Ligand SMILES: Nc1ncnc2c1ncn2[C@@H]1O[C@H](COP(=O)(O)OP(=O)(O)OP(=O)(O)O)[C@@H](O)[C@H]1O
């Protein structure tokens with residue numbers, strides 16, 4: 001057997017090789033040697049563990065062919081047999097590496113019922129969170145000598161930017177996710193000596209990119225990314241520490257309803273300049289409408305809420321009368337909310353105009369501060385708003401994805417919140433010298 005694997009791993013690649021975490025991501029800047037490391041790691045696993053079953057995925061077939069099939073055919077010549085129809089490399093020790101892609105939303109289901117000891121997701125940010133979650137259900141093993149794991153390579157940007165950032169950069173975990181399972185290895189082009197020597201101009205090309213792209217592709221900065229819809233969003237400018245909101249500020253709420261998808265409820269307050277502050281969020285999944293309504297009432301306390309705008313689809317009649325355990329009945333979700341003490345107004349759902357409205361609120365007012373700011377407790381809104389990316393087919397719109405909290409914000413800002421006007425409390429004093437005209441009212445106001 002002649003193995004034609006050339007090159008030694010750089011220190012970052014070596015870290016990637018050594019990681020046995022349940023989920024290991026290797027990512028950041030372009031050209032660090034991530035794809036090389038992914039291919040090499042999978043081959044090393046196939047050689048080390050007889051009969052191991054490995055899946056390497058890329059989003060599209062042409063990318064898969066260029067990045068993995070062609071290089072692996074060269075590297076594994078005389079080592080593993082390739083079946084082009086199945087796209088599988090079979091090793092003499094019974095191990096197999098399957099190369100797959102899932103371009104369309106449903107392509108992922110071809111892996112249903114299959115079992116892979118290791119899954120490698122190349123350019124993981126090109127996959128949606130749902131696709132990743134589905135793939136984790138195929139990542140299991142019956143062997144005693146190996147723990148199942150997933151390896152990811154990624155650059156900032158694209159449809160999966162937000163879940164990769166949440167798990168590996170921000171390390172904000174949700175129910176059922178254990179922090180110890182997630183390891184991140186940063187990639188920089190400067191790690192890759194081979195590339196720097198062979199193509200010294202590559203770094204210069206990255207340096208010439210426009211500011212945001214340069215920060216993402218050269219510095220591996222996860223706060224900006226290619227295709228970002230709201231580039232104007234800045235944590236420094238738009239996120240503020242909570243403060244006591246004057247009682248006279250107009251307050252209102254917005255809801256993007258979801259049951260399987262998250263339900264995003266936001267509370268907003270408007271100051272006397274018309275600046276809107278989003279001061280609270282409720283972000284829940286799989287919670288019944290009447291329970292959400294109850295929670296909203298609880299969280300609102302004795303605040304004076306002027307109105308609540310919400311997704312127009314909450315008025316869709318569901319056919320049957322819905323009855324909650326609490327006894328509320330309704331033909332639609334909005335009615336259930338109303339019974340729960342939260343009266344709703346259908347929001348203006350124009351997407352493109354609505355996103356423009358959000359954009360104009362992100363802009364600076366004459367005092368140098370943006371027209372919209374958000375309390376730092378609204379973590380889901382702060383995470384998902386900058387993660388929105390442009391829709392590939394409609395450059396005016398953003399792509400569907402984890403946009404529930406931003407949609408709720410859009411509904412809020414489309415409701416044209418009016419400035420709050422500080423009430424003037426007039427004092428009345430007795431004026432004994434009042435003239436005849438004033439006789440009937442001897443109390444003067446000032
Ligand atoms: N340790 C190594 N030894 C030899 N060649 C390497 C090594 N690491 C990377 N390379 C080569 O460097 C080049 C860039 O590496 P690679 O394509 O893996 O980078 P990448 O991080 O995946 O880039 P991108 O972000 O564009 O996807 C490739 O030609 C690859 O074969």
Ligand SMILES: [Mg+2]
Pocket residue numbers: 034035036
């Ligand atoms: Mg790559």
